[in-house]
Amino acid sequence: MSLIDLLKLAAGSRQDTLYPLRDWEDKGNNCLMQNGMEYRNGRLVVPAKGLYHLYGLLDLHQSLDGEAMTPGMPDSITMRFYRFNILNFTEEMLVEGFRPYGRSANPRFMSYESYLGADVPLEAGDEVYMKVSNPNYIKNPSRNVFGLHML
Secondary structure (H helix, E strand, O other): OOOHHHHHHHHHHOOOOOOOOOOOOOOOOOOOOOOOOOOOOOOEEEOOEEEEEEOOOOOOOEOOOOOOOOOOOEEEEEEEEEEEEEEOOOEEEEEEEEOOOOOOOOOOOEEEEEEEEEEEEOOOOOOEEOOOOOOOHHHOOOOOEEEEEEE
């Protein structure tokens, strides 16, 4: 069994359900759309074959209301980048990361960030997007960043 197979197996056992993020700012300071890049339904569409730097930053916020973490809750949030290409009609995981939930001395809430980035080869027409295990902790989409650029 390869290292990638072992990582996929471990990831599947940690958190089974991931939810696509579709609420990104596509205008303003956090958006850089150049060289034919398109934004469509929460996905970036790759204009040309090449090596790309892929990155995402999430601003996470947990309300605790004076209580401890919910029993049975996983101890981290999972972020994964995927690609989908209409020509071969398959979804492929590109990279994933696990961010432990933040612990804070504040009994009411915890606020922290999670970053994921990697350099990946992509084909023209690939649609790149992010999925997370708990989108409820993303309170302010305008503070989140998702992008890629050709190297």
